[in-house]
Amino acid sequence: MSTGRCLSGFGEGTIGRVRPYVIASAAVSLDGYIDDVGAARLMLSDDEDLDRVDEVRAWADALLVGAGTLRADDPRLLVRSAERRAARVEAGRPPSPAKVTLTRCGKVDPGARFFTAGETERYVYTCDRTVPRVRAALGSVATVVGAGDPLDVHRLLADLRDRGIERLMVEGGSAVHTLFLSAGVVDELHVVYAPFFVGQSAAPRFVNAGVFPQGPDNRMTLGKSRQIGDLMFLQYFPQP
Template identity: 55%
Template sequence: MTATPARASDGTRPYVLLSVAVSLDGYIDDASDERLLLSNAADFDRVDAVRAESDAILVGAETLRRDNPRLLVNSADRRARRIEIGKPEYPLRVTVTASGDLDAELRFWHHGGDKLVYTTDAGAAKLGDRLAGLAEVVSLGAGIDLGALLDDLGGRGIELLMVEGGTRVHTGFLAGELADELHVAVAPILVGDKAAPRFLDAAAFPGGPRRRMHLVDTEQLGDVVVLHYLPKQVDDDSADDN
């Protein structure tokens, strides 16, 4: 096992950590109306610890609509530690929506600390009044530019951004070479449903299938294995030709 490297931003954008739990066949949920819990108690606690270290947590609008999460730091001790070191009790919670189709009754808006929504000009026109008093709404223009989003977060003093999904958001960060670290919790579950969401969509990822990310750590938590990768670092070793 190798220690995870010290995290540091480039000074202008936050350090971006992607976090995901997947089945053995690469799904992040099943196709039912009830959320599939891929992680176990120990892994949920690990995620809570990473949330507590983060300055902001980001999820896409589809995750909000599908799972209706709160995205809180659940441990009172971890929240108290944040306050002790001069941070808000909860990280800033961020979502991204091109359409602006988000319900003001979602739990995301009504728990924890500050919330921030990145959207388009069209989305901002829908959300401005709907989320008044619940969240700050920021338009990125005609479309969603994740680089511009990171620039804005950096300008707000965000140093560590934890990204918890979903599929399109994770795909966008990895395809844009914007992720600094990747945590993949692999659960011993097979979903096998074409209608269920996967970790990633098809995309033109940097380097394509011959690029091997650098694995820096593995951790077993009960029946879940957590893999820590550095997507921007590439292993020179390649598989032997047979």
């Protein structure tokens, strides 16, 4: 397999790496928000784009979201397409990828669909000092792993690679995207722009304030771009 970038698809270069190949994925408004302040979840994608996301999920060995996303959205984090699930099983893989979340404070609900939906491995990464409390709260529903004080994304990724995870899809939210992008561990960035503005300063943004390697003097490389209905998909390769 090639160790270079995959401009025709996604996720090449996974063999011989010390960490998983990471694709970060987000849908945002034109002014950079991933949700609004309303009680209902803001829909930024359409069915065609959700199917594109499902394709990337089916490629991945694991899907990662932050604990804040679990509390806000209660996602199932499963491959939706029956055909893609069947293809994974035929290839000797579980129907859906492993699930990963990270929490600094240890606030996780064992009744969340992250833990109850689907038959797959579940990993919770937290600060070393909170491991005993999180293990007591979750019992046998997930493997709880310490990743440093403060939580170290490099240590998290190295542990996932040791567990056989070669391809990781990171789905947010804001704090997680900020953590991964500022640490320079994202190999591909997939962003879909919805043609409207949110304009609410209290709403969550794609990323928070941070120091990012990909600044004006180190621009990302544009891979694929395409229109999906009234949405626009962009694939970027962050520079090392």
